[in-house]
Amino acid sequence: MSLDLSQVVMAAAAPASQEPNPLYTLLMFGGLFAFMYFLIIRPQRKRAKEHKELASSLGKGDEVVMNSGMLGKITKLEDDYIVVEAASNVELKFQRAAVHAVLPKGTIKQV
Numbered sequence: 830m831s832l833d834l835s836q837v838v839m840a841a842a843a844p845a846s847q848e849p850n851p852l853y854t855l856l857m858f859g860g861l862f863a864f865m866y867f868l869i870i871r872p873q874r875k876r877a878k879e880h881k882e883l884a885s886s887l888g889k890g891d892e893v894v895m896n897s898g899m900l901g902k903i904t905k906l907e908d909d910y911i912v913v914e915a916a917s918n919v920e921l922k923f924q925r926a927a928v929h930a931v932l933p934k935g936t937i938k939q940v
Contacts (some may be wrong), residue, residue, distance in 0.1 A: 860882040884925040895923060900937050
């Protein structure tokens with residue numbers, strides 16, 4: 830029994846693979862988006878909102894920690910800037926966004 834060349838080629842050809850269901854691909858992208866939203870985007874938006882509220886609620890006399898780690902007392906408020914007294918007769922101007930946290934009153938005297 831001899832095999833023809835066309836029979837050998839057809840026997841060697843791989844069976845046709847099935848296309849994946851597009852629903853699985855759609856579910857994969859949906860799951861990836863949900864993961865990104867709940868673990869990355871939502872917490873970052875929450876932190877940004879809290880920091881914006883902190884910057885807008887600053888008042889004269891508040892004791893603050895700047896992003897650089899410097900402690901000071903707010904002596905003057907402007908639109909986007911604050912003037913912080915770092916030491917006696919030393920006043921520095923910062924953007925409101927540079928405030929890291931507001932400290933309880935009297936903290937600077939204890940440090």
